[in-house]
Amino acid sequence: MQYRSTAGNAPDVSLEEAVVKGLAPDRGLYMPERIGRLPEDFFRRLPSMSLQEMACEVAQSLFGEDIDPEKLRELTAETLNFTIPLVEVTPERYSLELFHGPTLAFKDVGARFMARLLGYFNRDSGDRLVNVLVATSGDTGSAVANGFLGVEGVRVFVLYPKGKVSPIQESQFTTLGRNIEALEIDGTFDDCQALVKQAFLDGELNDRMMLTSANSINVARFLPQMFYYFHAWGQLAATGADMENIVVCVPSGNFGNITAGLIAKRMGLPIKRFIAANNANDVFYEYLVTGEYRPRHSVQTIANAMDVGDPSNFARVLDLYGHDHDAIAAETSGCTYTDKEIAATMKSTLEETGYQLDPHGAVAYRALTEQLRPGETGIFLETAHPAKFKETVEGITGAGVEIPARLAAFMRGKKQSVPLPADFDAFKTLLLSKA
Ligand SMILES: *Cc1c(COP(=O)(O)O)cnc(C)c1O
Numbered sequence: 001m002q003y004r005s006t007a008g009n010a011p012d013v014s015l016e017e018a019v020v021k022g023l024a025p026d027r028g029l030y031m032p033e034r035i036g037r038l039p040e041d042f043f044r045r046l047p048s049m050s051l052q053e054m055a056c057e058v059a060q061s062l063f064g065e066d067i068d069p070e071k072l073r074e075l076t077a078e079t080l081n082f083t084i085p086l087v088e089v090t091p092e093r094y095s096l097e098l099f100h101g102p103t104l105a106f107k108d109v110g111a112r113f114m115a116r117l118l119g120y121f122n123r124d125s126g127d128r129l130v131n132v133l134v135a136t137s138g139d140t141g142s143a144v145a146n147g148f149l150g151v152e153g154v155r156v157f158v159l160y161p162k163g164k165v166s167p168i169q170e171s172q173f174t175t176l177g178r179n180i181e182a183l184e185i186d187g188t189f190d191d192c193q194a195l196v197k198q199a200f201l202d203g204e205l206n207d208r209m210m211l212t213s214a215n216s217i218n219v220a221r222f223l224p225q226m227f228y229y230f231h232a233w234g235q236l237a238a239t240g241a242d243m244e245n246i247v248v249c250v251p252s253g254n255f256g257n258i259t260a261g262l263i264a265k266r267m268g269l270p271i272k273r274f275i276a277a278n279n280a281n282d283v284f285y286e287y288l289v290t291g292e293y294r295p296r297h298s299v300q301t302i303a304n305a306m307d308v309g310d311p312s313n314f315a316r317v318l319d320l321y322g323h324d325h326d327a328i329a330a331e332t333s334g335c336t337y338t339d340k341e342i343a344a345t346m347k348s349t350l351e352e353t354g355y356q357l358d359p360h361g362a363v364a365y366r367a368l369t370e371q372l373r374p375g376e377t378g379i380f381l382e383t384a385h386p387a388k389f390k391e392t393v394e395g396i397t398g399a400g401v402e403i404p405a406r407l408a409a410f411m412r413g414k415k416q417s418v419p420l421p422a423d424f425d426a427f428k429t430l431l432l433s434k435a
Pocket of ligand 1: 216
């Protein structure tokens with residue numbers, strides 16, 4: 001299968017090239033040239049399929065033309081070596097718990113798949129060294145670093161803002177060593193992202209080293225996120241629930257996660273509609289309401305992985321619906337909540353149902369409580385474990401949050417990072433010293 005750029009000014013490329021390049025040369029994002037429907041029979045079997053069996057079939061339909069089937073099966077099963085349970089919070093609202101992976105956030109799925117796919121493409125490429133650059137406000141860095149740890153022919157540079165990620169998050173990408181280098185930038189997350197973007201545009205750097213992105217602009221990170229939408233549907237169908245009126249709510253920042261869900265729907269998954277839940281960074285909500293897209297600087301919130309003022313994957317949403325605002329708004333509604341509303345939702349949900357939400361899941365849960373219509377059943381994506389935001393969560397609910405053993409293990413490691421100013425020349429010099 002070929003991949004085409006959303007900007008429409010670059011040649012189509014193979015899966016390998018789309019993955020290795022990350023962004024198209026015309027600054028567009030790659031999309032699969034075709035999105036085929038899965039057979040009816042697949043949906044009949046879905047309720048009785050395991051996560052791995054289901055994912056292998058979906059992966060086959062997406063990547064089957066480009067990867068040896070046995071290898072594809074292997075790397076898909078390896079990616080999903082943890083569970084993704086659907087948990088009932090109330091009879092109408094279910095939590096899809098995406099935090100049972102190694103770094104306790106949904107990004108583990110895409111990052112683990114992408115790492116294995118790059119490893120697969122690299123096996124035939126001699127001594128090619130791919131340099132993955134990733135800017136992080138917390139969760140992306142940990143998922144990517146852990147996903148790529150030890151992958152042959154790949155080196156990862158994680159850029160993070162000094163003093164602005166929690167100690168738990170920092171420990172997940174600064175203690176690994178091997179092929180993972182943490183760069184502690186004296187600046188903000190926006191500065192980190194700007195350095196990475198500038199590196200991709202720098203002619204000299206790109207001549208001397210192969211650079212790619214592991215943010216959700218990369219097809220290998222974003223497409224595998226569709227696996228768990230099928231899995232959520234299958235688990236709910238297995239309970240005998242009425243599957244006519246399923247609504248899925250996704251706490252959204254860069255919009256990679258929800259775009260994968262919209263593509264799953266296009267492949268035939270019977271989801272009635274989606275809700276894109278925003279914190280105070282609500283450019284998408286504004287677009288739905290007004291038809292105008294006005295990107296701006298992000299503001300800081302307690303659901304900080306969603307603090308995005310110009311979501312990269314908005315280009316893919318537009319592309320998927322042929323830039324038709326009404327078509328987009330017909331399948332997806334939006335909402336926006338303040339920190340106060342997010343906090344109140346975390347507190348009241350714990351008191352009323354016993355379910356502990358993290359700040360991101362809370363945004364989505366609140367959207368379901370406000371937007372679900374009679375007869376509908378809602379699934380929301382619980383994108384991170386509450387322990388990743390321990391201080392925030394405990395401060396709001398007053399209840400203790402236990403740290404899972406695999407998270408505590410990171411915190412015992414020794415921090416290794418290189419301090420750098422938020423200055424492109426300094427960053428470039430460091431990269432070139434490793435070319
Ligand atoms: C990254 C992230 C999000 C936002 O996902 P997008 O794909 O960027 O929309 C939501 N919640 C958590 C916990 C995240 O880490």
